[in-house]
Each structure stands twice: as C-alpha cells, then as structure tokens.
Amino acid sequence: MALNRNAAALLCLFLAAPAAAAGPSDGWRDGWRDDDERRPYAIGLWGDLPYSDAQAQVGVPNLIADMNAHDLAFTVHDGDLKAGNGTSGSATPTTCSDALYVQAFGYFDALEAPAMFTPGDNDWTDCDRARNGSFNSLERLDHERQVFFATNRSLGQRTIRQDVQSTPLCKGFDGPGTYRDVPCVENRRWTKGGIVYATLNVQGSCNNLCDTSPDPVEYAARNAADIAWMNETFDVARAKGAVAVMLISQADPGWDLSDGTRAPTRDPKTLAETDGQPDGFHDFLLALRARVIDFAKPVAYVHGDSHYFRVDKPLLDATGRRIESFTRVETFGDNQDFGSDDVNWLEVVVDPGSRDVFTYRPRIVPANQATNPPLVP
Numbered sequence: 001m002a003l004n005r006n007a008a009a010l011l012c013l014f015l016a017a018p019a020a021a022a023g024p025s026d027g028w029r030d031g032w033r034d035d036d037e038r039r040p041y042a043i044g045l046w047g048d049l050p051y052s053d054a055q056a057q058v059g060v061p062n063l064i065a066d067m068n069a070h071d072l073a074f075t076v077h078d079g080d081l082k083a084g085n086g087t088s089g090s091a092t093p094t095t096c097s098d099a100l101y102v103q104a105f106g107y108f109d110a111l112e113a114p115a116m117f118t119p120g121d122n123d124w125t126d127c128d129r130a131r132n133g134s135f136n137s138l139e140r141l142d143h144e145r146q147v148f149f150a151t152n153r154s155l156g157q158r159t160i161r162q163d164v165q166s167t168p169l170c171k172g173f174d175g176p177g178t179y180r181d182v183p184c185v186e187n188r189r190w191t192k193g194g195i196v197y198a199t200l201n202v203q204g205s206c207n208n209l210c211d212t213s214p215d216p217v218e219y220a221a222r223n224a225a226d227i228a229w230m231n232e233t234f235d236v237a238r239a240k241g242a243v244a245v246m247l248i249s250q251a252d253p254g255w256d257l258s259d260g261t262r263a264p265t266r267d268p269k270t271l272a273e274t275d276g277q278p279d280g281f282h283d284f285l286l287a288l289r290a291r292v293i294d295f296a297k298p299v300a301y302v303h304g305d306s307h308y309f310r311v312d313k314p315l316l317d318a319t320g321r322r323i324e325s326f327t328r329v330e331t332f333g334d335n336q337d338f339g340s341d342d343v344n345w346l347e348v349v350v351d352p353g354s355r356d357v358f359t360y361r362p363r364i365v366p367a368n369q370a371t372n373p374p375l376v377p
Contacts, residue, residue, distance in 0.1 A: 038194045038243075038352040042071065044113070044363075046345040047078035047120070047250070047304035048333030054371075056092040056103065059340035062367040064110050067345055070363075072113045073192055074154070075345075076199070078304040078331055079120025079250030085131035096127035096135045101147045108148075108155035115156030116197075119144050119186055120250040120304065121204035121211075128212045137208070138218055139173040142182070149185040163189040163236075169225035170201075171218045179217060184225045189233055194352040195244045196237040200226045202249035204305045206264075207280025219280055227287045234291040244298040244357040247288075252305040252330065253281035255314035262306035268316040289315060292326050298357045300327045300348075307333030309346070311360045329360065340368035 044067045050056035067075055081104045086095035093099040100123065108115040124144060127135040153159040165187035172182035189198040201222055205211040208219045230247065237245050254264030257274065264281070266273045271286055273279035292299045292315065308330055315326045335342040347361040 040349060040351040040353075041073040041193060043348050043350060044070065044072045044075040044345050045078065045248075045302055045329070045331050045348060046075065047331045048080040048307055049077075049343060050081075050092070051083040051334035052087070052094075053091045054340055055334065055343055058371060059343035059365075059368050060107055061110075062340065063343050063345055063365050064107060066363065066365045066367070068110075068112045070347065072347075073350075074114040074116060074160070074190075075111055075156070076116040076118070076197075076248050076302070077108070078248050078302055079118050079123070079203075080304060080333075081120065081123040083334065084122050084126055085129060086133065095131070095133040096123065096140050097133060098143070101144060105147060105155070109157065111156045112158065113156055114154040114158050114160045116154055116162075116188065116190075116199060116248070117148055118188075118199040118248055118250055119201055119203075121208075125203050125205045125208050126211060136173060136176065137213065138171065138179075138215065141186075142173050145172075145182075145185050149188075154188075154190075160190060165225060165229050167225075169221060169228065171221045181221075184222065184229070187225065187229045189229075189236065191236075191240065191242070193350065194240075194242055195246060195350060195357065196233055196240065196242045197246045197248070198229065198233040200229060200247060200249040202226055202251045202253070202281070202284065202303075204251045206278045207251060207253075207284075209278035209280040214278070223280070223284060227284055230284070230288060231291060234295055237295065242297070243352050244300070245295065246300040246302060246358070248302040250303060250305055251281070252303050253285060255285075255328065256316070258314075259306075262308055268314075269318055269320050289317070289323070292323055293317065296325060298325055298327070300329055300358050302329045302331065304331050304333055306330065307335070307342070309333075309342075309344075309362060327358070332362070338372055340365075340371050343368045 050060045124141040125137050127140040128137045152164045165184040168181040168183050170182050170184040171179040174180040186201050208215050252263040254266050256268040257265050264273050265275045309332045310330045315323045332342050332344040344365050345363050347363050349359040
C-alpha cells in the first residue's frame, strides 16, 4: 500500500514531535469522551499481518475496507507487522527497514476509527536475525516509538487522547551494548463506556530472552514496567468503577500444558514454564492472575503470536480452579500457504450493561475469500 499524502505528513510530524506527557483520555476531536453514556458499541481486533506480498497488497487493504464498513469505536492491531523473516525478492517491505514502518503507518492512517497498535516480536525483537537485516533490536523498538507513539494520541483518521506510561522505566538504544532509560510510550490506556483498555509490550521469542541476541537487561526493565502498567490499569478500573478490563499484548505466553505446538507449556497452578525454555512470562502471569482474581469482574486478555483464532478460559488459580471471569482472546493470524486466507478480524460487541460485557464475532472478509483457491473436500 502506498503511503498517502496525509499519512506521509502525519509521519513527518510524529517523527519530529517529542512524546507528549500522559493525560486523561479526553476524547477525539468530534466529541467522544471517556465518561460517555454506557451504551453498547463495537471494536475491531486484528494482528500478525501482513506476512506476504499478497497480504500486504490485497489482503490487508481488503480487511481495512471491511472494518471501515462497520461502525467501530476503535481498532487494535496486536503486533507483528511482518513475518518472522524477510522474503528475498519481495515487492513489499519484509525486513525491518524503515519502509516496513512507513507501510504500517499507512495502514493505520487508512482506518477511519481511532487505531491502536502494540509492537510485535517480528517488528523489533527479531530484527537482529540476518534474514531481517541484522538490525539492532532495541534501536528498531526506539524507531517504532518514534513512528507510532510520538504523541499521546492514537493513530487512525480520528484520534483519541490516551494515557501513556511516561515514567522512564524501559531501556532505549544508546549504542551497541549500552542503554538509556526511556519512557515505555508504547504502553497505552484509554476508557470507553465503563471499560478500561490497555496495551502492554509483551513479546514472543520468550519476551526477548531467547532467539538471536537475547537481551535480559532490556527484558528485566520492560517486564517490570509492564507489570506496573498492568497493576495501575486495574487500580484505574477500580477507581472509575469500571465494569470490565481488556488488556492487549502480542505474545502468547502459554497458560497450561495443552498447547505445546503453539505456545510455551506451563503448570497451570504455579504458572511455571515446563518446556525448558527461558521463561519471560512467569512473573507477569502471576501478577496478572492476582489482579484478575481481586478485580472479580470480566477481564479479556487479547493477543496474537500463535496464529490461531480462539476465545477460551485457560487461566486457573493456584488450586486448579478455573477463573471464569477471565477470557483469553487470540486474533486471526497469517496463513501464508493460502494467500489471504485468515486475513480476517474480530469484532467485539461491548455492552457495559450486560453480564459478560464482551461478545465476540469473527469477521471473515468476503473480498479475501474471493482470492483464495476453492476448498477441497
């Protein structure tokens, strides 16, 4: 997708502007405020896209057009702007070059509703792979912070003000092997109709503890910041009398012993990882479980990463009892073998007055199905 003039101008403005200080979510320019009437509305969730030229040039534009055809309060992309490795000879950017982020900015600028984004491992943590251009991963995260998170407003054609984690708790790039303390400006929070939403920079590739050039210093700082932001989000929800919380991150951290082909396996009672890999999620999951139990209202945890659409309840307490107020939501993700197959999105109908608050409606994009080969019995 070519970057239109409006997107290019906005991108230049964002790159030139310093990050704004955090403030209350005061609504977009046409009047939506976080204290509005608690009536039903819909949001759109997507991620792990695009992974190929077909998806970048056809599938994602079709998906965006489909979301724009629905009345959505906002959309969220839960990370991964590209495949795990670059594709030789591709027509669209598939390494971690600057062009990748320009392409993604154009997608978000094409969305009519406010558009939110949380980074994915393929667009920063894994950028140090040779097939991604051998970039410094932390430098690429800093670049994402400049492109997508330079102000305290969302992306999209309509924007809303968001709360930003402005305390310098994360690490930024200050030359090879050196760091500087920076705000975790990618961690955002906003409120709509009595529900508190927040993004958290939680990554695949063991949360930056495995794969090429793991970085335990960067991980430790960001993990502590994520836990602090998550705790503050529940504090805000309690103070506001929120009826539900939705958290959005990229990684599938694994929840139990059932899904070793798609996620880390872990003891569901202790939440300790059992597969021998470095565990970049244990402390976060323990903190999350404690706050979910304490909140005692619906909590949705949205992620991508393992490319398998599902809505389930995998979180147990320390005795093995299911925490029924908690729902894991995994968005559709890439299936490169079949062009634009699985280039779809999830509509969530949010009814603050209902018992469960969230109702999930998978949206299969008709234009993308038309480009796929016939099904074979």
